[in-house]
Amino acid sequence: MAMKSHFARALGAAGVMALLAPAAALAGDRVGTLQCKLMGNDLTVLIENQQIDCNYSDSREGTAPSHYTGVLTKVGPNISINGPGELGWGVVAETSDPIGPGALAGEYAGGGVSGKIGVGGGGALLVGGSNQTFSLQPFSIEAGSGLGWNAGVEKLTLTYVPPEEPLPAKKPRKRGH
Secondary structure (H helix, E strand, C coil): CCHHHHHHHHHHHHHHHHHCCCCHHHCCCEEEEEEEECCEEEEEEEEEEEEEEEEEEEEECCCCCCEEEEEEEEEEEEEEEEEEEEEEEEEEECCCCCCCHHHHHEEEEEEEEEEEEEEEEEEEEEEEEEHHHEEEEEEEEEEEHHHEEEEEEEEEEEEEECCCCCCCCCCCCCCCC
């Protein structure tokens, strides 16, 4: 009975935190999708950290994807063991313009709840990025090996990874006779 009470409180706290997110980031339209690969971690209790590798795809055609790396941290009632997996968020912004490369870099925070036995699901509403104008919401779908549940505060730090510059073409060498 005590376990259900703690879970209900944690779920309620996560929901309240999500509702307190800045309105600017929530007032926009969905502009794209952030798909991330989770690197996995060992047994975690209370604090979970996972390295992530993400690609942002803008909803507008003809826009090149942007690459990001970072860390997803979950703090709160949390008991989990995670293998590699995948996670996806819808990206909402208050602009109708395409999101430029690197625009999602920064810190995001908000409430979240998830659980999994192999494949899992949950909800997370994270707000942040440039001037707190982006939100990652409201779904997060996780797939991968693992077991656990968590509820509480989530923090995501994204770092932009610019595309590699192409190597200059080699000039043909003149052959002497």
